Amino acid sequence: MDREMTIVESGNHLGASSPATDMQITMNSPLINEHEIKGTTESITESSGNEVPMEAKQANSPHIETGEGLSKSPDISIEKEIGNPITDENGNLKLELPDNLDNADFSKLLEFDAKNDEALFNSNDLLSQTMNTVNEINIDGIPDDHNEEVTPKDSTSIEAVTSHGDEKEKTQDTSGAMKVEEMEGFEESSIKTDQPTADAIYAQKNESSAEENDGTPPTIIIEKDNPLHTRNNSITPIMFQQHELLAQASQHSVTENNSTDAETFERKPSEPSNENLPLPNEQPTIFAYARLDFQSFTFYVQTLHAIIGRRSENDFSHKVDVNLGPSKSISRRHAQIFYNFGTGRFELSIIGKNGAFVDDIFVEKGNTVPLRNRTKIQIGQIPFQFILPEQERNEDSKSPENPDITESEIKLKDPKKNELKSKKKVSTGTKPKKPQAKPAVKKDKKPPKLPKKVYTLEEIPLEYRTKPTISYSAMLTTCIRKYSTAKGMSLSEIYAGIRELFPYYKYCADGWQSSVRHNLSLNKSFRKVSKEGKGWLWGLDEEYITERERQKKKQSEMAIAKAHAAQLKLEQQQHRQQQVPSQKGKKDIVSQKSPVPARKQNISQTLAANRAASNKKNTASDNQRTMKYLQEQLVILTRDRKGLSKQVIAAILTQALAMTINQVTQAAKNKGITGNPLTALMDKNPQHLNLILAAAVNAATAKVTKGEVKQLVNPETTAALAAKAQNSKPITQPIVQTPNVPERPAPQPSASASSHSINYMHDKPPGPFDPSSLSRFFQPRQNARVASPATAPVPVTIAQSIDLPPKPTPTQNSGGESESGSSSSTASSSESESDSDSCSDDGSGSGSDGSGDGSSTSSESESDSDSGSEIDEKEDKGQSENARHNDTEDDVVHNNDGSSNGHDTLETDEEGHDSKRRKIDEEIDSVNIVSEENGGTDSNINIS
DNA sequence: GCGCTGATAAACAAGC
DNA sequence: TGCTTGTTTATCAGCG
Numbered sequence: 006m007d008r009e010m011t012i013v014e015s016g017n018h019l020g021a022s023s024p025a026t027d028m029q030i031t032m033n034s035p036l037i038n039e040h041e042i043k044g045t046t047e048s049i050t051e052s053s054g055n056e057v058p059m060e061a062k063q064a065n066s067p068h069i070e071t072g073e074g075l076s077k078s079p080d081i082s083i084e085k086e087i088g089n090p091i092t093d094e095n096g097n098l099k100l101e102l103p104d105n106l107d108n109a110d111f112s113k114l115l116e117f118d119a120k121n122d123e124a125l126f127n128s129n130d131l132l133s134q135t136m137n138t139v140n141e142i143n144i145d146g147i148p149d150d151h152n153e154e155v156t157p158k159d160s161t162s163i164e165a166v167t168s169h170g171d172e173k174e175k176t177q178d179t180s181g182a183m184k185v186e187e188m189e190g191f192e193e194s195s196i197k198t199d200q201p202t203a204d205a206i207y208a209q210k211n212e213s214s215a216e217e218n219d220g221t222p223p224t225i226i227i228e229k230d231n232p233l234h235t236r237n238n239s240i241t242p243i244m245f246q247q248h249e250l251l252a253q254a255s256q257h258s259v260t261e262n263n264s265t266d267a268e269t270f271e272r273k274p275s276e277p278s279n280e281n282l283p284l285p286n287e288q289p290t291i292f293a294y295a296r297l298d299f300q301s302f303t304f305y306v307q308t309l310h311a312i313i314g315r316r317s318e319n320d321f322s323h324k325v326d327v328n329l330g331p332s333k334s335i336s337r338r339h340a341q342i343f344y345n346f347g348t349g350r351f352e353l354s355i356i357g358k359n360g361a362f363v364d365d366i367f368v369e370k371g372n373t374v375p376l377r378n379r380t381k382i383q384i385g386q387i388p389f390q391f392i393l394p395e396q397e398r399n400e401d402s403k404s405p406e407n408p409d410i411t412e413s414e415i416k417l418k419d420p421k422k423n424e425l426k427s428k429k430k431v432s433t434g435t436k437p438k439k440p441q442a443k444p445a446v447k448k449d450k451k452p453p454k455l456p457k458k459v460y461t462l463e464e465i466p467l468e469y470r471t472k473p474t475i476s477y478s479a480m481l482t483t484c485i486r487k488y489s490t491a492k493g494m495s496l497s498e499i500y501a502g503i504r505e506l507f508p509y510y511k512y513c514a515d516g517w518q519s520s521v522r523h524n525l526s527l528n529k530s531f532r533k534v535s536k537e538g539k540g541w542l543w544g545l546d547e548e549y550i551t552e553r554e555r556q557k558k559k560q561s562e563m564a565i566a567k568a569h570a571a572q573l574k575l576e577q578q579q580h581r582q583q584q585v586p587s588q589k590g591k592k593d594i595v596s597q598k599s600p601v602p603a604r605k606q607n608i609s610q611t612l613a614a615n616r617a618a619s620n621k622k623n624t625a626s627d628n629q630r631t632m633k634y635l636q637e638q639l640v641i642l643t644r645d646r647k648g649l650s651k652q653v654i655a656a657i658l659t660q661a662l663a664m665t666i667n668q669v670t671q672a673a674k675n676k677g678i679t680g681n682p683l684t685a686l687m688d689k690n691p692q693h694l695n696l697i698l699a700a701a702v703n704a705a706t707a708k709v710t711k712g713e714v715k716q717l718v719n720p721e722t723t724a725a726l727a728a729k730a731q732n733s734k735p736i737t738q739p740i741v742q743t744p745n746v747p748e749r750p751a752p753q754p755s756a757s758a759s760s761h762s763i764n765y766m767h768d769k770p771p772g773p774f775d776p777s778s779l780s781r782f783f784q785p786r787q788n789a790r791v792a793s794p795a796t797a798p799v800p801v802t803i804a805q806s807i808d809l810p811p812k813p814t815p816t817q818n819s820g821g822e823s824e825s826g827s828s829s830s831t832a833s834s835s836e837s838e839s840d841s842d843s844c845s846d847d848g849s850g851s852g853s854d855g856s857g858d859g860s861s862t863s864s865e866s867e868s869d870s871d872s873g874s875e876i877d878e879k880e881d882k883g884q885s886e887n888a889r890h891n892d893t894e895d896d897v898v899h900n901n902d903g904s905s906n907g908h909d910t911l912e913t914d915e916e917g918h919d920s921k922r923r924k925i926d927e928e929i930d931s932v933n934i935v936s937e938e939n940g941g942t943d944s945n946i947n948i949s
Numbered sequence: 950g951c952g953c954t955g956a957t958a959a960a961c962a963a964g965c
Numbered sequence: 966t967g968c969t970t971g972t973t974t975a976t977c978a979g980c981g
């Protein structure tokens with residue numbers, strides 16, 4: 006639902022406003038002292054044309070006037086339009102709303118929590134009042150006659166305009182037409198007009214600001230002690246404003262009136278009962294990272310990025326989170342507010358050509374300035390202020406917080422839903438609500454709790470219809486990591502956080518909360534941090550989690566290592582079996598003509614299931630041809646090596662060949678490709694195959710030479726060779742067109758090396774290559790070449806043979822911030838990210854399937870893999886289990902003994918593998934470098 | 950079939 | 966009294 010915020014040009018009706026009445030609806034920020042009066046009217050308009058008052062603020066005895074209660078509730082005045090405010094017979098401004106007001110606006114916006122105020126002032130009541138008013142106006146329609154009279158003395162006005170309203174109602178003029186006055190008599194003196202008004206307000210606010218600090222989104226939530234319902238989509242200030250308004254009103258009432266006002270307010274006979282209003286089944290909460298206080302409305306920054314700009318009425322082509330009106334002085338995308346994770350603060354980036362004023366300092370286009378609490382911003386003629394909740398909370402912290410927090414979430418799609426979703430919790434300290442005159446609305450003091458709204462499929466966004474594939478423990482870990490403070494998170498906050506992180510739980514039926522509690526209690530990853538009220542504040546036992554993750558990592562490594570070792574061993578055996586004949590008459594690999602079907606069996610085995618017996622002959626032939634080609638190309642690539650001994654070259658070739666085969670094979674597996682992938686690749690895309698070979702050679706070179714030589718061949722040249730090779734089919738002889746520059750000093754191996762010829766690192770002329778040296782690859786020592794846990798799924802990758810200067814190992818999921826918000830990614834962040842790291846960018850991901858790859862590979866050669874695996878047999882099961890759960894970030898641990906046992910085993914085993922694993926981690930990271938250096942040749946194989 | 954893990958549900962108690 | 970919170974137990978399913 007597209008929402009549009011419109012700043013309505015404020016009229017001057019407030020210029021001669023009379024003393025404030027009991028209740029005011031204001032557009033100003035709740036933070037602003039009630040004595041401060043903000044002017045201007047504003048409206049937020051939906052695409053549908055619905056509009057709602059942006060904000061209402063209750064001062065002392067707030068009272069929202071409804072159509073019915075106009076006579077009885079003169080406190081609230083709603084002004085219709087500039088210069089023509091709508092007032093009732095009592096001269097109070099009234100709120101005008103379109104008939105087609107869609108409560109869905111509310112439903113999506115209401116994130117309100119009366120937690121902090123509940124004891125003193127039930128924000129829900131306030132919310133209800135406001136919404137009720139809106140609804141009443143909407144449903145019943147406020148007669149125009151109510152809006153006819155304009156009383157300049159009205160202290161407060163909210164002007165609502167439709168999206169197609171008159172231009173005059175639009176925002177260009179931000180002059181403060183709307184005022185808020187406190188009952189006590191903050192009058193017109195505080196009523197400002199035009200720009201100075203805002204400035205004055207801001208100045209006051211700045212003065213009142215005790216301190217500035219940069220809050221972070223997570224902090225905000227905590228600070229608010231609210232459940233973490235941050236809406237992901239567009240921000241619709243209107244509802245938040247209302248809620249915020251109400252909440253703030255309560256706060257102000259509490260803080261400034263010793264909390265008596267709240268009760269007064271609630272008891273106020275004339276006030277419309279909030280029961281009238283469809284209530285959410287939970288107490289609402291405003292969740293926002295920050296807030297933009299305009300003169301006439303408040304914009305809640307509920308995303309980490311918000312666009313501020315101009316959007317014409319009919320132009321929805323571009324996204325504008327904060328519509329500053331049609332003024333041409335404001336660019337469509339004039340500025341953006343975003344959270345800079347690097348600096349840990351919100352920043353304002355000026356996009357519009359006209360720049361903006363930040364704290365009265367002009368900021369030109371293209372500049373980015375940090376946003377601190379109460380930073381003044383002016384775009385065009387519209388000033389506003391950036392407010393961080395933390396400060397707000399600090400300021401409002403005078404009011405005691407009620408530890409009893411009931412999370413709330415309002416999901417109202419439409420008025421019908423509103424009616425269905427009435428669930429209200431009345432704080433013990435609040436008075437029963439006065440029965441509402443509206444027949445359609447419940448008037449019970451405490452309406453029976455209605456079952457949670459059951460969403461129909463259509464009501465649930467597509468992306469939120471499926472349950473996240475993440476365990477509760479992982480979910481909780483993510484949630485707590487993201488939102489918790491040192492004090493921990495209350496259960497309700499955790500609920501809210503989960504809803505925020507995984508909106509599925511906003512829509513699904515209840516019951517998951519029980520699982521959450523179950524997990525919190527049962528899983529040792531979670532601990533009670535501190536007591537708050539009757540409940541605990543939960544936190545993470547990082548030590549336990551770390552240890553657990555470490556164990557899992559080890560297990561994963563072990564599993565992969567074992568799988569790898571098994572595969573290598575099998576290959577070794579096969580290789581030996583088939584290499585014997587080829588070695589007899591072939592001492593020089595250059596002159597080697599007969600293919601060494603070292604991988605033939607492997608390939609055949611891989612594809613055996615897909616190969617009919619009748620095709621064996623062809624398969625063998627293909628494999629033979631393929632292997633021949635690979636060998637030839639490898640020989641070519643390394644023919645003119647320099648400074649590398651035969652053994653080294655042999656080792657390189659061996660590893661390169663193995664890596665290539667495995668890469669291709671694995672990629673084919675992952676893609677479900679049947680047949681002989683190598684052959685297919687060779688036939689269809691030899692360039693690609695050669696690039697893979699080149700990358701493998703380079704990786705193997707770097708590995709074998711321990712980084713001394715990082716690039717032996719140039720992939721581009723390789724591709725060219727491959728092209729030639731393709732043209733010169735059948736491949737019966739090595740392609741040696743490659744410029745042979747054995748004597749040329751080797752260029753510095755660097756990522757940017759882009760020689761179009763094969764780069765040779767040494768000057769020594771190439772020596773004969775002994776094919777038998779390929780067997781080196783299958784030496785048991787190779788078994789130690791296990792994949793990093795991060796790349797667990799890749800049994801054999803080019804990366805694993807690279808020994809380039811390591812780059813920082815990808816952060817494991819323990820960081821907790823890696824989750825993207827999507828449920829699945831959170832849980833599998835560690836492995837999956839690492840996988841992708843080690844693989845290609847194209848996502849073909851020969852090894853991207855995580856444990857699945859490893860397991861599949863392992864299964865191929867499981868039969869005789871143990872001997873070389875160096876893995877304690879006892880761990881087998883644990884590894885398997887771990888592999889199975891590798892996708893999750895953290896798992897519930899029911900059996901500590903089991904984990905500890907596994908740990909002990911791992912500790913013992915770790916001794917022989919740790920260093921290797923660390924190295925492999927680096928290698929895997931390095932593969933990306935190599936891939937990039939190789940001009941896109943990466944370890945991933947794209948078979949198409 | 951067994952063991953482990955995770956999810957789900959229910960019962961129950963304590964606190965507000 | 967009703968609700969929330971926390972604990973415990975039981976059951977079931979998936980997987981190896």
